[in-house]
Amino acid sequence: MARLPLIDPAATSGDVRASFDRMPVKLNIFRMMAHAEANFIPAMRFANSILHRQKLSHVNRELLILQVAQWEHGTYEWRQHVPIALGVGVTQKQIDCIEHGKYEDAAFNAAEQALLAFGKVRHFAHRLLGLTVGLLLARRHSLGQRLTHAFQHALQFGH
Numbered sequence: 001m002a003r004l005p006l007i008d009p010a011a012t013s014g015d016v017r018a019s020f021d022r023m024p025v026k027l028n029i030f031r032m033m034a035h036a037e038a039n040f041i042p043a044m045r046f047a048n049s050i051l052h053r054q055k056l057s058h059v060n061r062e063l064l065i066l067q068v069a070q071w072e073h074g075t076y077e078w079r080q081h082v083p084i085a086l087g088v089g090v091t092q093k094q095i096d097c098i099e100h101g102k103y104e105d106a107a108f109n110a111a112e113q114a115l116l117a118f119g120k121v122r123h124f125a126h127r128l129l130g131l132t133v134g135l136l137l138a139r140r141h142s143l144g145q146r147l148t149h150a151f152q153h154a155l156q157f158g159h
Helices: 014-022 029-034 037-052 056-072 073-086 092-099 109-156
Strands: none
Touching: 014 037, 029 037, 029 073, 037 056, 056 073, 056 092, 056 109, 073 092
16 A cells, blocks of 8 residues: 555646656556656656667567566556556457466467566576575575574683
């Protein structure tokens, strides 16, 4: 739940209102960011560069975002990005396939299937790396605790 009430785009004025008027979908994140009027337009420029100036096509970007949202149970992200995906050309059939993990379905062309296969490998490799680092840190922490305990124990015998 949002800690700040979301701004009603119709209640804004000036450049902020003009920016909202150009949005096909009024995302909650932008409605929250509108509280900081002085920073809203620069933030919108940044968001615009993320959404429109990447080398990855709009469709491919949204396919990957929905794929990760599905794996991570990102209900909020899913709800926010489904309309964006539909708006940039992702089909409802493709969205349904991603929701059910059917990345090799005929709804996707060969390039999209390869992209989703790459996304799957990349995502799980990242999770595996995080798990590995976590285990290594836990072992290091455990070793550190054992050494500290041994040192403290040795000091007790010295008294």
